[in-house]
Amino acid sequence: MRVLILGASGATGHEVARQALAQEFNVTAFVRDPARLKLYAPTLRVFQGDVGDYAEVADAVEGQDAVISTLGVGRPLHTDPVVIEGVRNVLRAMQERKVSRLVYMSFIGVQESRAAAGPMIRYVAKFPLRHEIADHEAKEALIRSSTCDWTIVRPPTLSNGHATGRYRDGDDIAARSFLPILSRADVAAFLLRQLRERTYVGKAPRLLP
Numbered sequence: 007m008r009v010l011i012l013g014a015s016g017a018t019g020h021e022v023a024r025q026a027l028a029q030e031f032n033v034t035a036f037v038r039d040p041a042r043l044k045l046y047a048p049t050l051r052v053f054q055g056d057v058g059d060y061a062e063v064a065d066a067v068e069g070q071d072a073v074i075s076t077l078g079v080g081r082p083l084h085t086d087p088v089v090i091e092g093v094r095n096v097l098r099a100m101q102e103r104k105v106s107r108l109v110y111m112s113f114i115g116v117q118e119s120r121a122a123a124g125p126m127i128r129y130v131a132k133f134p135l136r137h138e139i140a141d142h143e144a145k146e147a148l149i150r151s152s153t154c155d156w157t158i159v160r161p162p163t164l165s166n167g168h169a170t171g172r173y174r175d176g177d178d179i180a181a182r183s184f185l186p187i188l189s190r191a192d193v194a195a196f197l198l199r200q201l202r203e204r205t206y207v208g209k210a211p212r213l214l215p
Contacts, residue, residue, distance in 0.1 A: 009073070015042035025198055074108075074197055116146065117139075118210070124183060157208075157210075170189065171192065177210070
């Protein structure tokens with residue numbers, strides 16, 4: 007399977023790309039700065055581009071079977087209109103290039119799932135993270151209104167821990183701790199799993215420890 011990974015030089019995107027290569031996917035890593043991507047494999051294609059540039063996005067989407075987005079913001083705690091426009095570009099390119107499958111990593115702190123996120127995210131973190139949360143909500147709205155086969159994944163706070171395989175997923179699960187934390191490795195495994203399964207097509211599952 008040929009998969010385009012957006013945000014591949016970020017911490018989570020890098021882990022998604024690493025695991026995808028280990029699973030013998032043909033990976034196109036879309037990055038602004040290729041030097042930040044410390045991965046090498048015969049099945050890896052590094053595509054340097056800007057998600058705000060439609061032509062570059064369309065070139066990267068061409069010939070893919072699926073797209074995984076782990077796009078974050080340029081500066082933590084700030085809004086990033088370029089990334090929102092980037093998601094719009096991705097959706098347009100997917101429709102025009104007839105690529106149907108999209109897996110998008112959001113955040114459990116968005117309004118629709120915040121009540122299940124645990125007290126820290128529900129009552130405290132929503133204030134400093136308000137701009138990032140608003141961006142996720144805007145991008146989710148674009149995805150939901152698209153014609154692609156989308157899955158929006160909502161994990162909690164992320165860590166750099168090892169993959170454990172011990173996590174819960176579902177439309178209506180809730181946190182069991184004050185501040186739920188899940189490793190990027192576990193999140194990456196779940197994102198890639200969605201490329202082989204159709205359980206959550208057109209849905210927004212929560213992902214929790």
